[in-house]
Amino acid sequence: MCVVALIFLLSSLYLSATTEASKCSIDGFPLVKNISELPQDNYGRAGLSHIILAGSLLHGMKEIEVWLQTFAPGSRTPIHRHSCEEVFVVLKGSGNLYLASNSHGKYPGSPQVFPIFANSTFVIPVNDAHQVWNTNDQEDMQVLVVVSRPPVKVFVYEDWLMPHTAAKLKFPYYWDEPCFEAPATVRDEL
Ligand SMILES: *[C@@H]1O[C@H](CO)[C@@H](O)[C@H](O)[C@H]1NC(C)=O
Ligand SMILES: *[C@@H]1O[C@H](CO)[C@@H](O)[C@H](O)[C@H]1NC(C)=O
Numbered sequence: 077m078c079v080v081a082l083i084f085l086l087s088s089l090y091l092s093a094t095t096e097a098s099k100c101s102i103d104g105f106p107l108v109k110n111i112s113e114l115p116q117d118n119y120g121r122a123g124l125s126h127i128i129l130a131g132s133l134l135h136g137m138k139e140i141e142v143w144l145q146t147f148a149p150g151s152r153t154p155i156h157r158h159s160c161e162e163v164f165v166v167l168k169g170s171g172n173l174y175l176a177s178n179s180h181g182k183y184p185g186s187p188q189v190f191p192i193f194a195n196s197t198f199v200i201p202v203n204d205a206h207q208v209w210n211t212n213d214q215e216d217m218q219v220l221v222v223v224s225r226p227p228v229k230v231f232v233y234e235d236w237l238m239p240h241t242a243a244k245l246k247f248p249y250y251w252d253e254p255c256f257e258a259p260a261t262v263r264d265e266l
Contacts, residue, residue, distance in 0.1 A: 123151025169217030
């Protein structure tokens, strides 16, 4: 390979590496951000739009992380738990919150159903299995979500009868994958 080609190859590798890094750094973000101009993605989940308003890996947040999520009619989160606090504010639409307390038994069991609606707010207790579902077949449901202790470590259940110990850890979570660097050696079992 000639020297010019080698230099070209090395400099393009360097460029792509720095472009990659700047996407995940707190530098370069304006203090006031226009939400309409922030990246949004469904991260592989049909009907979801997820926008990181203030992220741990993305923006250097230490204590909390804030998301704006929109669920198309019929779409929902998986049944899951995480060992952080989570606060929801429903901005638009309506749906159901399914919540099972982890304090009894080896699996979540039948969840309680709570109707949620525009201008409602709720807190998910630490480690309680839950699911948020847009049950309205006409309208999108939009929620503002605040979680503590980011980046979030999510344990996913296939159903409400799956033992807590069998729930599958997804870490880094889908939206944290692009900015996650360290090896995923996390112990966060119940
Ligand atoms: C925010 O971004 C949207 C989409 O680019 C744009 O239409 C709107 O004018 C922006 N708002 C302000 C105040 O700049
Ligand atoms: C939400 O509730 C607050 C407190 O009652 C009220 O001021 C506000 O207008 C409500 N917003 C909507 C969109 O209903």
